[in-house]
Amino acid sequence: MWSQSKFVYQLLILILLERQSSAIKxxxxxxxxxxxxxxxxxxxxxxNISGLFDTSESTFKTDFVSVRFSxxxxxxxxxxxxxRIQFTFExxxxxxxxxxxxxxxxxxxxxxxxxxxxxxxxxKYWSKYIINKEQVRDKCILPGTKFIHEPFDVELLFEAQxxxxxxxxxxxxxxxALDTKGVERETSICFEMLGEFQRL
Ligand SMILES: *[C@@H]1O[C@H](CO)[C@@H](O)[C@H](O)[C@H]1NC(C)=O
Ligand SMILES: *[C@@H]1O[C@H](CO)[C@@H](O)[C@H](O)[C@H]1NC(C)=O
Numbered sequence: 196m197w198s199q200s201k202f203v204y205q206l207l208i209l210i211l212l213e214r215q216s217s218a219i220k221x222x223x224x225x226x227x228x229x230x231x232x233x234x235x236x237x238x239x240x241x242x243n244i245s246g247l248f249d250t251s252e253s254t255f256k257t258d259f260v261s262v263r264f265s266x267x268x269x270x271x272x273x274x275x276x277x278x279r280i281q282f283t284f285e286x287x288x289x290x291x292x293x294x295x296x297x298x299x300x301x302x303x304x305x306x307x308x309x310x311x312x313x314x315x316x317x318x319k320y321w322s323k324y325i326i327n328k329e330q331v332r333d334k335c336i337l338p339g340t341k342f343i344h345e346p347f348d349v350e351l352l353f354e355a356q357x358x359x360x361x362x363x364x365x366x367x368x369x370x371x372a373l374d375t376k377g378v379e380r381e382t383s384i385c386f387e388m389l390g391e392f393q394r395l
Contacts, residue, residue: 221354221394243386248271262349275380280372281372287364288364370383
């Protein structure tokens with residue numbers, strides 16, 4: 196579990212929620228060899244990162260300062276053309292024995308039209324590096340879609356105002372697919388990153 200983690204990878208992801216001079220800058224230091232972990236206590240229809248991507252053509256290499264990603268991700272989640280893909284992320288803090296919500300959350304009603312929008316944070320830190328974007332743009336994350344990436348450093352930077360972010364945190368990502376009637380597909384995706392915020 197957390198305290199037994201042998202590896203502290205300095206994974207930097209840039210999440211710019213606020214851009215104000217009083218904001219404190221952090222990097223998120225990942226405490227896990229595998230980068231992504233399963234969401235706890237999830238029902239069997241909630242899949243992990245492997246339910247979203249086939250990662251067999253990709254590598255994450257770390258030098259303990261940064262994580263370099265290279266290769267391809269192939270979408271394997273069984274969604275249908277025209278589905279609306281709802282995306283959320285939530286930052287939770289470990290406090291007195293349990294995970295507590297924080298004010299740092301994001302809800303995206305439909306990620307597909309925004310996947311390659313330059314001002315989105317996932318573009319700056321991920322989809323920007325997809326070299327075949329023109330070929331896959333219309334497919335969003337339909338099964339079989341292969342994202343071919345130029346190698347990039349995974350960077351998780353964060354700016355926040357207020358009290359310093361101390362202690363153990365996790366970032367939980369969820370994806371849900373809804374058909375044109377708004378009915379949720381049978382499976383959804385949930386995965387997490389565990390770590391700490393280090394002040395820069
Ligand atoms: C994802 O779930 C599969 C099947 O339940 C499991 O074999 C695999 O280890 C999990 N992968 C991760 C990264 O947690
Ligand atoms: C990624 O996909 C391309 C096109 O299919 C292929 O040529 C290349 O070898 C793949 N890369 C890896 C690391 O498998």
